Amino acid sequence: MSISEHIRTDDLMVIAALEQALGEDRVKADHETRLFYANDIFWQPGIAPLAVVMPSNAEELSAAVCLATEAGVAVVPRGGGMSYTKGYLPERSDSIVIDARNMNRIVEVNTTDMYITVEAGVTWEEVNEALEGTNLRTGYWGPLSGIRATVGGALSQNSAFFGSALNGTVAESVLGITLVLADGRIVTTGSGGRKGTKPFTRFGGPDLTGMFLGDNGAMGIKAGATLRLWPKPAEVDYLTFGFESLKDMALAQTAMARTRMVSEGFGIDRTKAQHSASVNRLSDSLKTLGNVASAGKSLLAGVKNAVDVATSGTSFLMKHPYTLHIVTEARNAPELAVNVSTLRAIGERTGKSLPNSVPKVMRSKPFSPVRGMLGLNGERWVPIHAVFPLGDAERVVQANDAYFAERAADMAEHGIVYTIMTMTVGNEFFIEPAFYWMDEITSLHEQSLGAEVVKPWRDRAANPQARDAVARLRRGTQELYASLGGVSWQVARDYPFREILNDSTWSLLCDVKKAVDPRGLMNPGSLGLKG
Template sequence: MSASPERLASTHPVVEALIAELGDSVLADSASRDYYANDIFWQPGIRPLAIVMPETREAAASAVRIATGGGVAVVPRGGGMSYTKGYLPSVAEAIVMDSRRLDRVIEVNAADMYVSVEAGCTWAKVNEALEGTGLRTGYWGPLSGVNATVGGALSQNSAFFGSALNGTVAESVLGVTVVLADGSVVTTGSGGRKGAKPFTREGGPDLTGLFLGDNGAMGFKVAATLRLWPRPAETGYLSFGFRSMTDIAAAQVEMARERLVSEGFGIDRTKASHSASVNRISDGLRTLGNVARAGKTLLGGLKDAATVAAGGASFLQAHEFTLHLVVEARNAAELKTSMDRCRTIAGKYGVEIENTVPKVMRAKPFSPVRGMLGRDGERWVPIHAVFPLGDWKRVVEANDAFYAARREFMEKHGIVYSVMTMTVGTEFFLEPAYYWLDEITPLHAKSLGEDVVKPWRSRPANVEARQAVAELRAATQHLYASLGGVNWQVARDYPFRSVLAPETWALLEGVKQAVDPKGLMNPGALGLAVRH
């Protein structure tokens, strides 16, 4: 198959071999290479030699084999929502493997309670495939699920919908299919046995876990199987206002210990201001039809719609912190018991408020990722860690003191601080985020649409402020590590080797050597050495 002159912009022999083998699945033009050298926060990075968008696992295996055989690194990429250098090359001779054309739903097996999908399948597509089955995965997607892929979530770990009760995406995985550095394709879990269905993760050492949270350092994921559970019959919504992060966190942790909530999140007034205006709440009127259709009766749905319209978003500003919960149950009586218990717990620390936010979130869970920018087009980037539930108070107090001490630094550089709290299974999750004025990148424009970013497209780069944000993030990372926190999306951003016991690090290096002896699968990810 012939390729256009633009696609042949790079004449590297590996790129030429990839084009000869995969044709239009390979992009080597300058614009594409520039685009794939950026993530949500870090830019510009090293341009890849080319981008490969395989449509089959066989094509993916061929691409990996050709690249590594020629000494070229392979950097996996999913939906492009990363802010941790996860899919940015760390070496000049690298290709990016974009998984988004690997997007088939392979099998929905209601009888055996699992779904198998290709790694580039978005969470929105997974949930669409399960409509009408009465089943759902335990964790069923991030807020960015219209873009975020299953493979990306597995590589960097992920939590939101269903996570307060069911933990991160890793808790829902039964097995993965991965292309290793030599181009061989392996399947973990029972799906890797001769003649067996992919119905369980157990049955020998847990090889699946090697490829979760690895950011593609161990291999390129092409498919995964996820466990299914019955979809709860009843859903309720609650919101509360609080005076401090100590109060909101106390309520969240107490509810988590009783396993009352399916998903929930707490935000401060600043986060509410940006999120309410740019995400789902400001779009409430356009969401009313979805809310109405979600009602068990037309009348009930219309009442919900009217409540959303009347509630608006201004009420969020009346409280320093607000908590928004979705509670699910098998029947109405069970739901009432859980809702009443949540009200009792929250009532000890705060007050109940209009439940507009969780209603709108659930009415259209996978909306455009407008939150990549702030209210007036400010750049946005978060930082996070998870902690044991019992450590929540000292973590909150340390976090408050940390940012209070840096208020002058943030004001100097025009950095606006906000914070979100969640519980994920038996973990306390803390995610500060920062907003600042800076240039709009092609990644933002493509993800949100040129019409959305047009008012800010000419904004100049603000390298000084961006560097200040990077310094603030790094200091926060060290703070959380000192408090015993754990980060999910390690990539090339969060500390990893420095927080591991030497023996644990040595084991990781040994596994890497076994599956990727030349160190060509996403070199530098997880802090593993970049070999030359």
């Protein structure tokens, strides 16, 4: 179904009821807004919702959900809008989208009991700002898109990057969540759901929290969350290595993961380095250099850091087919020295030590504008991913290399550029191919990046043939990874799921869905669960 300005009379009554309950400023039903919310970073054009509702607290969210579901209208949650897996795209026209970004209060920072409670629309940048001066941090503390990505979105999609090599995904930092069910009930999981008890622990009876993580809102809509805090390490250092093959880099990464000395790290190929280094201008941004300087422990050390970054630049990345960028942290200088020595020895078994400017600059300003959602010349970008046991890394990268070698001619025909990124997340090996191609710029790109940034490419013609080719590549990659025993986090409506679950596991999931959403109105179609 394509975008339509027509809205039925019954649906107009639902919109009017929402406006009366929440206020007209909380409900938008104009064509331009509905069109905007029918796209994600990759999939377009989708089905326009009836309206977009922007509640400011859990009570308003509950009221909106009740009004919609009682009228038989589906409810689709949306966080910061950084997804590319159809997670927040309506499957049917009689849907409302819940934009949770107005639910952005820091509810409590409890440094004594070591937790932070926030509303679902709080961004990861805001979480970290709230913890400034406490010397505390969540285990996983945000994605690269943390300037826009929200806590609720991360919990719905699962998310990993900063802190994830050591502490895993966002799910492993959660103590409890508050959510709204299809019937409007506001429910809190973990100890926060007990009478007179602080939200200090996740456990004590069945783990109800886990049922609502990674669900894309199919089970309920997140209104808030409590995250565990840990002492922030006092010492930090950075390492970069160059490798001749993806296999050599992956083996180094997995060996490093087993030491539990890496806070976060990522490996990229030369093509990705060209796009990332050029787009983000790591070496020539005075603002970035200022951030690097201020991150130094002393004025002299900060200036030296900035000079080191400026002189090393990023040109060295082009000399190596693959580069690995590592952040390691420790409680004190001797412990950090052991980390650095151990990790350097592992990296130099099959690679070469290089200047560490990339991880250093990235840490100096972790939540930069999301310029990387387009390539250097405004190319469209979309990734695909899976995680595997650490011991499977070599087998996986060899199969991955063979798969894309076989498809090189098809990619060349459509002007598709292939890149690769790898990480370790706890005891998992993460692999993420991504694709760049020439295509139209959507309103989502413009609003996310700014009109001035996209202005040179705003009138570029659509290229549905190349986009369809990318979709086929992504699907083939998903199926390859599933055949190798891989697991994908951001299932939404994009990744294979029903077909790779055991029948008994799928039937349990369906039973849970029926219990919390008997009419199938919470993000129908997500996880393959139909309304």
